[in-house]
Amino acid sequence: MWILDHQGMYVYKNNKQGFTLIEVAVAIAIVGIGLLTVMSSFPLNLRATTSQSSGIQASYLAQYKIEEILGTVYDDLGTGTLEVKHDLGGSYAGFQRETKVSLVDSNLVATSTDVGLKLATVTVWWPRSYATQSVILKSIVSRR
Numbered sequence: 050m051w052i053l054d055h056q057g058m059y060v061y062k063n064n065k066q067g068f069t070l071i072e073v074a075v076a077i078a079i080v081g082i083g084l085l086t087v088m089s090s091f092p093l094n095l096r097a098t099t100s101q102s103s104g105i106q107a108s109y110l111a112q113y114k115i116e117e118i119l120g121t122v123y124d125d126l127g128t129g130t131l132e133v134k135h136d137l138g139g140s141y142a143g144f145q146r147e148t149k150v151s152l153v154d155s156n157l158v159a160t161s162t163d164v165g166l167k168l169a170t171v172t173v174w175w176p177r178s179y180a181t182q183s184v185i186l187k188s189i190v191s192r193r
Contacts, residue, residue, distance in 0.1 A: 107173040111186040114148055114171045123192045145174045165192040
């Protein structure tokens with residue numbers, strides 16, 4: 050575009066503003082690498098969230114059983130394996146639970162003599178992609 054400058058002479062001035070093809074290609078490459086980095090973290094975060102959710106469910110299932118045991122009268126609570134390891138099924142399919150109760154002394158050491166203390170142990174297992182995870186809750190039950 051030819052314009053008249055302050056001295057009265059015509060001067061060619063290029064007013065085209067924009068990006069060259071190379072600048073656009075570099076910008077797209079940088080944005081693409083950034084997006085790939087961000088997007089690659091999503092599966093890892095999803096796996097971690099799923100694992101935490103399963104752990105919370107397992108803790109709930111163990112706590113539910115412990116509360117059930119604590120609601121039982123001491124003399125009505127047997128010893129040994131009260132619930133053999135089994136799949137809980139239904140909406141908790143894949144989760145397995147086992148419940149054991151043993152007599153313990155005042156030092157919480159297993160004993161065959163009933164001194165008024167029982168140790169309830171509830172273990173819940175759940176599958177993970179590379180191994181089986183478990184949570185163990187224990188509680189003391191005493192005569193009232």
